[in-house]
Amino acid sequence: MIQITFISNNAKVVSAPEGGNLLRISLREQGGIPFKCGGGLCGTCKCLVEKGVEHTDAVKAKEKKHLSEDELKQGWRMACQTFVNGDIAVSWKPRVLAR
Template identity: 45%
Template sequence: MPKIHFVNSEKTFDVPENSNILRMSLRYDGDLPNLCGGGICGTCVFKPVEGAEHLDKVTRQEQRKLGEEWLEKGYRLGCQTFVKDGDVAVAWDMEITKQVKKRKPDKLDRKPAQVK
């Protein structure tokens, strides 16, 4: 069973495989900031500090909201990201959150999401 460690709140939880980061934070009080839960607002932006290889692929919604700038730096949206099969540690920075929240979503071509 994978573990999610929420670095900022210093909390670690065992979670089922294919668990959503934000949902697990809400269920177990991991304290990941959130507002909309749909990839629109960007409030749940985080950076995996360990175990990024245990996360699922970047979604189209993450591509739209985060854009290449934030994706290349390793940021993800908790509402859109699932833990596959291993331990992950996630952290967030409220200054980054403010910047992402202000960012207007990109308009993407109708092509499938690219795998990183």
């Protein structure tokens, strides 16, 4: 089992099987990563892997449509497209709700 720390959700720590999808883990464990489509189309699940980016799989083409090269170098990923193979810590910007 690996550990995922959801920094933006009061540093909630959960255990998950190795090789799991980050967004699915967040949904199952109430990690709090925001999302709309879950399929790489909207970019809503953009998040920053602050620790353990080396434990994520390769960046997908869908991510390159939503994230700049600079963002990718900093560790930004789309949770719906990211699979995790070791311990990570992830954060995201809170969603601003339209009024």
